[in-house]
Amino acid sequence: MKLRKATQCAIWICVHTAASPDELFSARELAEIYGISQHHLAKVIRTLSFARLVYSTRGPRGGCAFIADPKRVTLMQIIELFEPDLESDHAPVPQGDQENYIDEVARVLGEINRIASATLSSITLQVIIQNAARRRGQRER
Amino acid sequence: MTSSGQEPEITFALASEADLRGVAELDLLVTGQAKPEFWASNLARTVTGDTSTFIIARHGSKIVGLILGTIGAWEFGSPATGWVHAIFVHPDFRNRGIASELLAEIKTFFSGRGINTIRTMLHVDDKLLMSFFRFHGLSAGPYVELEATID
Numbered sequence: 001m002k003l004r005k006a007t008q009c010a011i012w013i014c015v016h017t018a019a020s021p022d023e024l025f026s027a028r029e030l031a032e033i034y035g036i037s038q039h040h041l042a043k044v045i046r047t048l049s050f051a052r053l054v055y056s057t058r059g060p061r062g063g064c065a066f067i068a069d070p071k072r073v074t075l076m077q078i079i080e081l082f083e084p085d086l087e088s089d090h091a092p093v094p095q096g097d098q099e100n101y102i103d104e105v106a107r108v109l110g111e112i113n114r115i116a117s118a119t120l121s122s123i124t125l126q127v128i129i130q131n132a133a134r135r136r137g138q139r140e141r
Numbered sequence: 142m143t144s145s146g147q148e149p150e151i152t153f154a155l156a157s158e159a160d161l162r163g164v165a166e167l168d169l170l171v172t173g174q175a176k177p178e179f180w181a182s183n184l185a186r187t188v189t190g191d192t193s194t195f196i197i198a199r200h201g202s203k204i205v206g207l208i209l210g211t212i213g214a215w216e217f218g219s220p221a222t223g224w225v226h227a228i229f230v231h232p233d234f235r236n237r238g239i240a241s242e243l244l245a246e247i248k249t250f251f252s253g254r255g256i257n258t259i260r261t262m263l264h265v266d267d268k269l270l271m272s273f274f275r276f277h278g279l280s281a282g283p284y285v286e287l288e289a290t291i292d
Contacts, residue, residue, distance in 0.1 A: 121268050122268050122272045127276050131275075131280075
């Protein structure tokens with residue numbers, strides 16, 4: 001599954017800020033950590049802000065902080081903010097014998113979409129943060 | 142409430158025949174299907190062998206949770222693995238850590254028998270259960286479930 005850069009960035013920003021909910025992260029700091037331009041980061045943060053996932057302020061003491069509940073925000077919710085047509089069916093209109101083939105391809109792609117959607121809808125930011133910490137602990141042992 | 146007026150604790154124990162009725166009632170409440178024969182045959186398996194376990198959670202005398210698991214080896218080509226076949230918690234007793242404790246109990250059962258992989262299968266639409274297992278570190282394994290209707 002290939003997500004747009006903005007979507008990936010949004011997920012990274014949400015996980016990063018949700019892992020330290022009391023901290024305000026500057027745009028420059030986040031842009032440097034994740035290798036994105038501050039211009040693109042600003043657009044991502046604006047969308048996350050409208051969705052009430054993060055709070056951001058401008059200025060020298062400004063920054064971005066996570067304000068939602070990481071136990072209730074799923075990866076799918078973040079992805080849908082940036083890719084609302086993720087599961088759209090772009091199949092051509094079937095004509096004659098092509099109908100069976102198009103239906104079968106649609107069925108297989110539907111299988112994949114269903115599993116992907118279920119997985120992304122079941123993984124919250126809290127799960128990502130917790131499992132990352134668990135794997136870090138396992139590596140350090 | 143106990144006779145002293147205190148809220149009873151949640152206790153965990155191996156299931157016995159006396160629990161089958163309460164298990165079927167819980168099953169009916171959570172899944173809509175009672176399946177008493179299923180629970181009885183799985184209980185029998187825990188009595189006759191050492192590779193299955195059936196643990197229940199009680200609030201006082203009421204059964205409010207259960208977990209059922211088996212160690213399986215070489216099904217689907219997989220080395221010995223601990224399978225969780227069912228885990229339920231009464232809707233009125235959720236968010237109290239009961240399911241987490243049941244999972245911890247079954248992990249102890251599996252690891253005590255040299256098993257270091259735990260596996261389960263769940264309906265693709267069961268987001269609640271999927272979130273629960275993911276929260277406890279389970280992720281998609283190398284096997285895929287396939288099925289078809291027999292014509």
